[in-house]
Amino acid sequence: MSTDLPQGRVTFRGRGLAFAHGAKLVLKVCPLCSQWNAPRAADLGQCGWCAYTPSGRDVEPAPSRHDTDITA
Numbered sequence: 001m002s003t004d005l006p007q008g009r010v011t012f013r014g015r016g017l018a019f020a021h022g023a024k025l026v027l028k029v030c031p032l033c034s035q036w037n038a039p040r041a042a043d044l045g046q047c048g049w050c051a052y053t054p055s056g057r058d059v060e061p062a063p064s065r066h067d068t069d070i071t072a
Contacts, residue, residue, distance in 0.1 A: 009062035012054055017062065018045075025054055 005020045012018070016031030027037050030047040031054070041048030 005056060005059050006061040010059050011062045012058040013060065016054075018054065018059075020059065025059070027052075027054060031058075 005023065005025070007020050007022075010018050010020050010025070012031035016027070016034075017029040019026045019028065025045045027042050027045055027047060029036055030050060030052050032052040033047060033050040035047065035049040038048040046053045
């Protein structure tokens with residue numbers, strides 16, 4: 001995994017949810033199958049449901065919860 005990942009909350013091209021800590025990704029919601037991940041699999045950085053392993057090139061910063069406009 002690349003060490004130049006954005007840090008904190010990240011998505012994979014707008015899907016899923018992970019937290020980047022240095023070069024490590026903790027995968028909370030899988031961008032492929034949309035399942036909440038089991039804690040043990042999340043810490044390993046892969047999906048415990050479909051075995052998806054994220055690619056560093058798909059990682060982008062997640063929008064802040066305050067940046068989303070639900071009135072549009």
